[in-house]
Amino acid sequence: MKVALISYEVYPFAKVGGLADVVGALPKYLEKLSVEPIVIMPKHKIVEKNAEKFLYTLEKVKGDIEVPFLKTDEKFDIYKTTIPRTNVPVYFIANDYYFSADEVYEGPDLAEQAIYFSAAVLETLKVLNLPIDVLHVNDWQTGLIPVYLKSLYKDDEFFGKIVTLLTIHNLGYQGIFGSKYMEFSGLPSYLYNIDGIEFYGKINFLKGGILFSDIINTVSPTYAMEIQTKEYGEKLDGVLRLRSSDLYGILNGIDYDEYNPETDRRIYVNYSLNDIEKKYENKKLLQKDLGLPVGENIPMIGMITRLVDQKGLDILSEVLRYIVNYNVQFVILGTGDEKYEDMFRKMEEEFPENISANIKFDINLAQKIYAASDMFLMPSRYEPCGLGQMYSLRYGTIPVVRYTGGLADTVLEYDEKKMIGNGFGFVEYGSSQLLKAVAKAIDFYRNKKVHWKKLVDNAMKTDLSWERSAKEYIKLYNKAMSKRV
Numbered sequence: 255m256k257v258a259l260i261s262y263e264v265y266p267f268a269k270v271g272g273l274a275d276v277v278g279a280l281p282k283y284l285e286k287l288s289v290e291p292i293v294i295m296p297k298h299k300i301v302e303k304n305a306e307k308f309l310y311t312l313e314k315v316k317g318d319i320e321v322p323f324l325k326t327d328e329k330f331d332i333y334k335t336t337i338p339r340t341n342v343p344v345y346f347i348a349n350d351y352y353f354s355a356d357e358v359y360e361g362p363d364l365a366e367q368a369i370y371f372s373a374a375v376l377e378t379l380k381v382l383n384l385p386i387d388v389l390h391v392n393d394w395q396t397g398l399i400p401v402y403l404k405s406l407y408k409d410d411e412f413f414g415k416i417v418t419l420l421t422i423h424n425l426g427y428q429g430i431f432g433s434k435y436m437e438f439s440g441l442p443s444y445l446y447n448i449d450g451i452e453f454y455g456k457i458n459f460l461k462g463g464i465l466f467s468d469i470i471n472t473v474s475p476t477y478a479m480e481i482q483t484k485e486y487g488e489k490l491d492g493v494l495r496l497r498s499s500d501l502y503g504i505l506n507g508i509d510y511d512e513y514n515p516e517t518d519r520r521i522y523v524n525y526s527l528n529d530i531e532k533k534y535e536n537k538k539l540l541q542k543d544l545g546l547p548v549g550e551n552i553p554m555i556g557m558i559t560r561l562v563d564q565k566g567l568d569i570l571s572e573v574l575r576y577i578v579n580y581n582v583q584f585v586i587l588g589t590g591d592e593k594y595e596d597m598f599r600k601m602e603e604e605f606p607e608n609i610s611a612n613i614k615f616d617i618n619l620a621q622k623i624y625a626a627s628d629m630f631l632m633p634s635r636y637e638p639c640g641l642g643q644m645y646s647l648r649y650g651t652i653p654v655v656r657y658t659g660g661l662a663d664t665v666l667e668y669d670e671k672k673m674i675g676n677g678f679g680f681v682e683y684g685s686s687q688l689l690k691a692v693a694k695a696i697d698f699y700r701n702k703k704v705h706w707k708k709l710v711d712n713a714m715k716t717d718l719s720w721e722r723s724a725k726e727y728i729k730l731y732n733k734a735m736s737k738r739v
């Protein structure tokens with residue numbers, strides 16, 4: 255089975271959030287299960303910069319390719335490499351006008367960029383003559399690909415048998431742009447209506463993907479249910495209910511090679527369950543590096559996230575000062591909305607001994623925080639899957655979460671009597687509920703050492719491997735292929 259995974263972000267070439275991790279890891283595990291995956295992504299500026307750091311080389315395989323249908327003369331080149339330590343080919347769509355901004359989601363026009371990329375992906379398959387069974391597209395940036403396939407390309411023999419799977423990593427980002435882009439896209443005007451890609455007088459790229467893909471999935475079973483409700487549906491719940499018989503939830507895995515406390519070179523001291531005391535060496539070294547008071551027994555709460563409303567930062571801001579009153583250290587790493595960046599900077603000024611605000615994107619520091627912290631906070635308003643809680647479990651760091659989406663599917667409230675469970679959490683979204691859950695975790699850490707040890711043990715033994723998820727994806731690919739006419 256030949257599968258092309260299409261994404262705007264793929265680790266290690268370009269990463270903004272969890273999407274990159276997923277599309278970087280899944281093909282590796284598909285390959286082990288005898289699927290033949292390829293990956294296609296834009297050649298963002300950062301892709302060249304990362305080549306040295308992650309030791310890959312980019313080879314130009316074809317140049318000056320035109321994109322039919324689109325209202326543009328911009329041509330693109332194709333570059334190629336492989337995902338490090340695999341044989342998975344990665345093709346890059348290169349165009350200086352569209353993909354030369356410093357950041358992935360910057361540039362002259364995000365809508366045009368995504369349309370251009372989508373159409374260029376189909377041309378790439380064709381000009382390189384890559385026979386594909388399944389096109390696995392991800393998030394809004396690629397949502398128009400199934401629309402192109404089922405409209406402009408529907409009589410093209412090359413694409414005759416290709417089926418599509420859309421993975422929704424985050425329904426909060428849909429790619430909604432003005433109707434003027436209909437013209438640029440070259441898509442037939444009959445698609446601009448309520449049963450097509452029109453959405454309240456605009457175009458919605460993700461809606462296109464939802465309606466035109468053969469199968470759809472989101473990144474956890476709970477989120478797959480939630481998004482069909484008004485509360486979580488972001489105005490697409492109706493469309494999702496329409497497709498509910500083709501809508502699945504598959505929990506992401508994590509890359510056990512990249513995220514392994516026994517071998518991770520980005521952390522200070524490697525450790526495993528058998529020498530867990532070395533984990534606390536990581537804490538002391540991080541405290542020193544961040545200029546916090548050094549002490550093995552000071553509870554450290556970590557948080558690594560994009561600083562956006564989704565992540566529960568409004569309720570956290572209401573209670574952060576009460577949390578630090580418990581004499582804990584709170585270490586945040588993140589970038590995003592200015593109001594949250596400022597809020598954390600100010601809190602750090604006010605509580606320099608308790609709060610370390612690291613407002614930047616830093617993959618190495620992220621690993622150090624996963625390894626050093628005792629607890630990891632994710633009070634998300636909604637969370638399609640969430641990777642942070644999974645990485646922290648793997649590093650023996652106890653997640654404190656709001657039970658929603660994938661957080662509800664991966665974190666189980668610790669049960670003192672049965673000694674099962676791997677974390678703590680709360681259900682109703684609110685600051686007092688959050689504070690209560692954090693206080694409970696701190697109490698266990700300080701006063702119930704035997705249970706804490708068991709928690710760490712349970713956390714590190716939680717099965718979060720990609721093998722399980724990759725097998726589920728293969729089932730979906732087969733389901734999609736059974737829909738071939």
Ligand SMILES: Nc1ncnc2c1ncn2[C@@H]1O[C@H](COP(=O)(O)OP(=O)(O)O[C@H]2O[C@H](CO)[C@@H](O)[C@H](O)[C@H]2O)[C@@H](O)[C@H]1O
Binds near residue numbers: 272275506
């Ligand atoms: N400043 C920073 N420096 C270094 N690393 C940083 C960082 N900020 C974030 N990260 C890293 O980015 C990743 C974030 O992944 P998440 O899954 O937690 O959230 P995200 O909302 O981006 O992903 C979306 O897609 C994923 C993938 O499907 C879903 O799990 C999730 O629920 C959905 O919202 C983690 O690897 C984290 O360590």
